[in-house]
Amino acid sequence: MTASGIPPTLTPLAAADVITRLESLLGCCDAPETLRTQLRQLIAEARASMDHPPRRSAGPAQDTLEPPGAQPSAPCGQQLRALPATRLAQCAGRHTAGALIAVLPHELSQPLAAIAMYSNVASALLQSGTLAPDALADVMDRIQGQVKRAAEILARLRELVRSDGAEPSSTDLCQTLAEAVALIRPLAAHKQVQLFVDFPAEPVRLQVSKTVIGQIVLHLLFNSIEAIEQAGTAQRRVRLSVHPEPMGVQVTVQDSGPGIRPEDAERIFKAFESDKSAGCGLGLAISRALIEPLGGHLWVDPRVTDGATLHLRLPRSAHTEADQ
Amino acid sequence: MSDQPTVFVVDDDEGVCEAIDWSLRQAGLRVESFPSAESFLSAHGERPGCLVLDVRMQGMSGLDLQEVLKARGSELPIIFITGYGDIPTTVQAIKAGAVDFVEKPVAWDVLIVRIREALREDERRRSQRAGRTEIRERYQRLTVREREVMELVTKGLSNKEIARLLEISSRTVENHRARVMTTMQADSLATLCNMASVVLS
Known part of the structure; x- marks a missing residue:
């Protein structure tokens, strides 16, 4: 976490505003403990950067690729950008992880249910003396397979909350998205929401941070699922697609939820403007703050009225192999 | 036993599905498992057996499948597998006619007992249905007048009343009535009333 990653947009007033809001949030919301701790760290860090204002330097955020008709970024996104990228990535990761932890018991319950079943049956058969040795070997293999699966679920979650991996490296975009x-x-x-993916056949290689992209997309998918859940819409679908373009790559998350009102298309990128009953509305603000320093952009498609459509554009400059 | 009924298992979690499949085979049951409601629907047909169904699935849920089967006129008994906190869904499933439910983690011996009960239930429903089909076929063999007489008799009307209503003689009513009893193979008025409830509903 170095000062060089900090864009020169921080003003003491804005940071103070962020701190006040964060503090009031900590006082009143019943956020999960991990998020709470993370927010405390954010406050401390915002304080520190207020005490030691960052050097003015040409930040990469200035050559952002604005899609046609896109509004300038919300001010709060800029405040968040004042925080080091690794810290933001970590926060975003934990933000999403917090939500995923809520379903972790369910996810882990599947392999555990299978293991319980195998061992239950095997011991009953053993007692009655009707389990052949090769059947025993078979059931042990099956149990091992489910144990491995449970371990993988935990490993995926651990991967999400780790703080390293925020450095850009040559990444297969579709593979990263498939993991999310x-x-x-x-x-x-x-x-009960159906997820569809629509990826190009050819791999799309980019020079980006796997963690950052993974977390942003995870967050967008999570938002869509939550929106559908809260609105209780009859159609319950989310589609994630990747479209290589001459100017870069566009990742689109499209859902069958209630959609986003045009007047809210920018507001939702401001911190604490969430409509969700759970969560504090930092997710989209953090996501935008993470992607803009990389020259990317994240916005709501204003033309779509049927559900919500968000685009994440990763610029040509981040392209390595498709540049020629 | 070529006529052995099949336990159809539908669970979208591959690991759980395999575990149930394997466990039931250990009990000597014939099992077929499916990763989704849709794949089951396209494969099932009308074979005898029972359905072990996960309530929560991606795409078509367990409850959706129950509804589709019902709409198709299927009477396949359903045992739902429910997770923690699925009480409202379970209530809904039972109200919609599920024969039973077991909670995750599934106790093998309990599941086997429930499955055997469900298979017996399926047999019972099938023989009832076969009986109903037979009754309808016999009813088809009655003349229009005989059907009228059958309806009025089973409504509790006397021969005289029927005769007045249909403007025929009591003697003719008696003749029709005798033929109805023979054709329907009813040995008593009570049996005929039961048959009437099948064909006149």
């Missing part, structure tokens, strides 16, 4: 989808699929299933 795998992580959220049980939640979608639990809420």
Whole structure:
């Protein structure tokens, strides 16, 4: 976490505003403990950067690729950008992880249920002396398989909350997105929401931070599922698609939820403007703050009235192989 | 036993589905498992057995499948597998006619007992249905007048009343009535009333 990653947009007043709001939030909301701790750290860090204002330097945030018709970023996004990227990535990760932890018992219950069943039956058969040795070997293998699966679920979650991995590296975008989808699929299933992916056949390689992209997309998928759940819409679908473009790559999350009113299309990117009953509305603000320093952009498609459609554009400059 | 009924297992979690499948086979049951409600629907047909169904699934849920089967006129007994906190869904499933439910984690011996009960229930429903089909076929063989007489007799009207209503003689009513009893193979008025409830509903 170095000062060089800090764009020069922080003003003491704005940070103070953030701190006041964060503090009032900590006082009144019943956020999960991990989020609460994270917010405390954010406050401390915002304080520290207020005491030591960052150097003015040409930040990468200035060459953002604005899609046609896109509004300038919400001020709160800029305040958040004042925080180091690694810290933001960590916060976003834990933010989403907090939500995923809510469904973790359900997700883990599946392999555990299978293990319980196998061992239950095997011991009953053993007692009655009707379990052949090769059947015993078979059931042990099956149990091992489910144990491995439970371990993988935990590993995926751990991967999400780790703080390293925020450095850009050559990344297969679709693979990163597929991992995010795998992580959220049980939640979608639990809420009876169907997830569809539409990826190009060819791999899309980008020079980006796997963690950052993964977390942003995870957050968008999570938002869509929550919106559908809260509105109780009859159609329960979320589609994640990747479209390579001459100017970059566009990742689109489209849902069958209640949609976003045009007047809210920018407001939702401000911190604490969440309509959700759970959560504090930091997710989209953090997501935008994470992607803009990389020259990317995140916005609501104003033309779509049927559900909500969000686009995440990763610029050509982040392209490595498709540049030619 | 070529006519052995099949336990159909539908669970969208591959691991759980395999575990149930394996466990039931250990009890000597014939099992077929499906990863989704949709795949079950396209494969099931009308074979005898019972359905072990996960309440929560992606895509078509357990309750949706129950509804579709019902709409298709299927009487396949359903045992729902429910998770923690699925009480409202379970209530809904039972109200919609599920024969039973077991909670996750599923106790093997309990599930086997429930499945055997469900298979017996399926047999009972099938023989009832076969009986109903037979009764309808016999009813088809009656003449229009005989059907009228059957309806009025089973409503509790006397031969005289029927005769007046249909403007025929009591003697003719008696003749019709005798033929109805023979054709329907009813040995008493009570049996005929039961048959009437099948064909006249």
